[in-house]
Amino acid sequence: MALYIVKRLLSALPTLFIIITLSFFLMRVAPGGPFDLERPLEAKVMENLKRVYQLDRPLWEQYLIYLKSLLHGDLGPSFYWRDFSVNELFARALPISMRIGATALGVALVVGSLLGALAALRQNSAADYAVMTGATLGITIPTFVVAPVLQLVFGLALAWLPLGGWNDGAWRNSILPIATLALPQIAIIARLTRASMIEVLRSHHIRTLRSQGLPLRYVLKHSLRAAALPVVSYLGPAAAALMTGSIVVETIFAIPGIGRYFVDAALNRDYTLVMGTVILVAVLVVLFNLVVDLVYAWLDPRVRYE
């Protein structure tokens, strides 16, 4: 298995390299620069700035410099947050986003799969319809509607929870953002679980279990394991997306996470920060897809490492 993991990681390197190259040049070709302001800077100042950030070199040289520093694990200085390097920005913001994202995903996984299993076991009952209607609602209502409504109800009307802010990770502050992030995920996971669970419940081995009159928990144990496969393959990309922070949720709840960098960096032409976010997402996607495949093999012994 260790060999398989190493092989998979190595095979991801060319993809990563292409992504880095592609986004580096795309970003540089885009009109505008990091120091373009409403009122242009003095020519001399501009020249100095460009020299400090090595923007006066030819593009291919900048690219080689960037690749070299990348190999040392250095994502470079931020062009917009000039007192910070991209590494420092990520070191501060990423743990916050990851904590909220991971908690939301965990909550969604537990609640979603339980609801989905319930709906599948009681197919076409009132409970089933209730779960499915709720799930469709959860998918269709955008987070930027859920978030203000939650703020209004729990923050202002009931005044139970703070409206926003991070407050050094106090749990009261993270309840609303986690709930907002988890709701659509719960909906999707419930739908996926229900669909695959219905199929699994019809399969021979589960039918045998049920016909022998075994208690529900045995049936659940065996069927959930088989029904988890589609959910697991959904979780890979979803985890990568959640861990890198949600722009909407972090904006509305004023959380100093990583999500806002995605938009701000590209709009400010903060070249290094943009590259940092792109690399971060790509690496996470690769990692989580690997984890998904490992979990897959663990859940389904028929899957072999190739």
Next chain:
Amino acid sequence: MTAIDGAQSPPSSPAPQGRSLWSDARARLMQNRAAVASLIFLAFLALAFTLGRAITPHAYDQVFPDYVKVQPSLKPYPLADQIGPALDRIVARMRVQAVDRKIEGDVVRMTFESPRPIDERLLAYFERSDLFHPARVVERQEEGRRLVVEAPIERRLFLFGTDSNGRDLLSRILLAGGISLLIGILASLVALIIGVAWGAIAGYFGGRVDMVMMRIVDILYSLPFIFFVILLVVFFGRNFVLMFIAVGAIEWLDMARIVRGQTLSIKRQEYVQAAEALGVDSSGILRRHIIPNTLGPVVVFLTLLVPKVILLESFLSFLGLGVQEPMSSLGVLISDGAKNIQGASYMLIAPATIFIAMLFALNFVGDGLRDALDPKDR
């Protein structure tokens, strides 16, 4: 659609009409009450979005400075308690004394007094107000130092209230819904065309072509979506047409994977081999045999893609990257409403309700189509 029609009526078929996959599917879809109701609802919405704007009394970009954030109401504005303060404002601007004021039905009758003759051009203040039609001088007394003036009240109906700039929310919702739906459909079509062509070619030719093409899909998959969109915005500016091209250019990846998978199994079928043996060229086989037979799952994916694109577009509009003022999309209206949720919650409720109802209906249609087109699931 021509491909679908072609599949529905096999050429020169004799008297006993065969039941094709599509007619079976249509019959099954018609039995799904939720899907049919959703289809009717969507047709109604589309009609409202296209024709409704002609019926509503106000243009979507018409600003009423005197009616900022008024509540939805079935009764026409101005309300009785709005007329008095509005008249006070006008009188103050005209710098005259109002000695007598009577409101009779739809007409206000006032008498103005001033130490000097009153310039009648000042009555333009009535016209500028959103509450009154142009005023008319009924009687001049004391050489123009005393004027009796009549101003008809202009009744306006704001069924859904107005937004924070004083624009009719109903007109804006009708415009926004139309644009959201249009973007959803057009972007999905863009994704359809790219995805089907890409997937079918990769799957049919296989080998190295397949490997390179699908590797490109993998690479694009790992790029953050938002990076892509912002790059496009940076290159082309915030353009309405660009929006759906951008979204479509991102959403084709799944489509390409689905079509490729289908193609891989279809190309081993006997009829494809027969066509190859008869010497039909690759493009002919792709167009006549492969692509029409992949359409089942593609149509299902397409109907589920439309709501997804609408959500994406509203997300971009929420970030300020999407549709720009004075045009509007449901995402713009919802994000406006979310900002004004305290005090003017109807600004969120009205567009969000229509948005959710529309997505609900689209999802029902998609689910219904999937059940109808997937005979295994019966």
